[in-house]
Amino acid sequence: MSRIIFHVDVNSAFLSWSAVKRLTEDPGCVDLRTIPSVVGGDVKTRHGIVTAKSIPAKKYGIQTAEPIASAMKKCPKLVVVSSDFHTYKEYSHAFIDILRSYTDILEQVSIDEAFLDVTSLKNMDLYSHLRENVPSFSKEPENAQILEELKKPFPINLAAAIRYEIRTNLGFTVNVGISSNKLLAKMASDFTKPDRTHTLFFDEIKTKMWPLDIGDLFGCGKKTADRLRGIGIRTIGEAATYDPVLLKSQLGDRTGEYIYSSANGYGSDIVNTTHEDAKSYSNETTTSSDITSENYDSDMPPIVRKLSESVSRRMKRDNVYGGTVSICVKTSDFKRFSRQMKIADSTNDADVIYENAMILIGNLLTGENGLFEEGIHIRLVGVGLDHLDDGSYRQGTLFDWVNIYQEDIKKEKAAEEKNKKLDAMEEMIKNRYGDGAIKKGF
Known part of the structure; x- marks a missing residue:
């Protein structure tokens, strides 16, 4: 039997979530989704790439990943809002929680999209589910549209219920693509937006795809x-x-x-519910101004230091170590270059990451035939570690042994201090009450 696979995708996720937050804080403000607007950060700090756009902005020819400056030339009245990843994470969790209330056969593929295997949900009581999970749901006239959609055959009615619950409870919309495999479901969800359900089964490929x-x-x-x-x-x-x-x-x-x-429409119908561990840890940042050969010595080290510390914190939190340090840079003409090197002993130490990253970046930019010789400017820097392990096979270094030795000395000193205090107290008691007043335990 063919499986029924959903691909659920939040419409313009970052922009929608920014809009919902603004409306929650100020119900009287303009909905970003109804005007030419984009999420793209602050032009002054050079975090100026369009990461999400409204439908009105799309009509001006604004594209995802183009510079904010270019987008504003196309639409001088364009509203630009900064990224807010804390808010995105909150709404993403709420979005996935709703999907999980329908089925645990779920594969989250990004912050704003997931595949569901809904094959077994054909006889699900959608009315009871919505009455339980959507406080405003009832068989009243104001819900006539959803009540009508719920009368449609499976799986269209199920997609309608999911869209309705997300729209009503969370305030943003999703598209649902339906097919017998993940590829076609993904293709279907990208058809006309927003807040739509589309099917793309094998007998529809020739006409729709x-x-x-x-x-x-x-x-x-x-x-x-x-x-x-x-x-x-x-x-x-x-x-x-x-x-x-x-x-x-x-x-x-x-x-x-x-x-x-x-x-020809062939793809996997397996929804993978397992979560793979991270295979690498990295962080990158767009620089506030171009890094050149003139300001490299003053501006590059603090950036690499900050990135190294960020990567180190995350690795220590997860108790993992990396054996290969990597760096990447993006030039002012948006070309990306990367370098990596295997280190003698896996690490999650910020100082070790920083030192090796600086060696790699120095060779790439300032070494023989380095990029700076060609007059190239740098606008983005990244630092990362991969080839991860849990530290079981790390070879002890001199510094490890020094740290152990220092800890032992501290413990010995603490024990000596404790014994001195006990001896002094014992002597005081004997002086006051006699030698037989206290005996040591064994």
């Missing part, structure tokens, strides 16, 4: 899409009917096989 631009195929990156257009493949349907052998010859075996099978 094949006419789409090849760049809309999930997993087809910009470079791959450009290469496909270069050989005359402009739509998903053209990729689906192209000779798979020729596709592999143009894209390589792995990519060619993926494009061909995905364009």
Whole structure:
């Protein structure tokens, strides 16, 4: 039996969550979702990339990941709000909690989207669920729309219930894509937005998916899409009917096989409920001003130090160690460069991370044939550790032994002080009450 897979995706998550928070704090303020607005930080601090946009902003041609300055040229009255990851985390948890109230067969793939396997929910009593979980739900005229949607066949009625509960309880909307596998469910959720349910089953692929631009195929990156257009493949349907052998010859075996099978709608129907441990720890920041050869000595070390300490704190919290230090930089023309090095002993110590990161960055930027020789400016810096372990196989260093020795000395001194106090108290009692007044225990 084919499975029924949902892909639930928050509409313009960061912007929606920012809008909901503002409305909660001030119900009279303008809803960011109804005006040209973006989430993108503060232009002055150079955290100026569009991370989310409203539908009105989209009409101006504003794109995700473009610089704020560019977006404001397209729309001078554009409202820009800063990122608020604390709020995002709160709303994300609430969003996932609602999804889990329907099924535990859930795979969260990002902060604002998840796959659900709802195959077994065909006979779920949606009316009872909503009465229990949505205080305002009732069979009153004001709920006529949801009551009508609940009369539709499974799984459309289930998707309607999920959308209604999230919209009513949390104040933002989601799209639900429905299919028999994760790929098609994901594709369906990206159809018309916001607050919509779309299906994309195998018998709908030719009419709903094949006419789409090849760049809309999930997993087809910009470079791959450009290469496909270069050989005359402009739509998903053209990729689906192209000779798979020729596709592999143009894209390589792995990519060619993926494009061909995905364009024909084949994908996994397994919703993975397990959470994988982190495979690396990293942090990066956009600099407040470009780092050049002139200000490198004064501006780079504090940035790398702060990033190293952040990575170290998270690793110590999780009690893990890393054996490979890595760095990355992004240039003023948005090109990314990275370097990494294996260290002698895995670590989560901020000083060790910092020292090795500075060596890597120094070689990349100021070494022979370094980027600074080409006059390149740096606008983003990142530090990370991977090849993780739990510390079981760490080889003791001189510093480890020094720390152990110092701890032993402290313990010995504490014991000596304690014994001196006990001896003094014993002597005082004997002087006052006689030698037989106190005896040592064994």
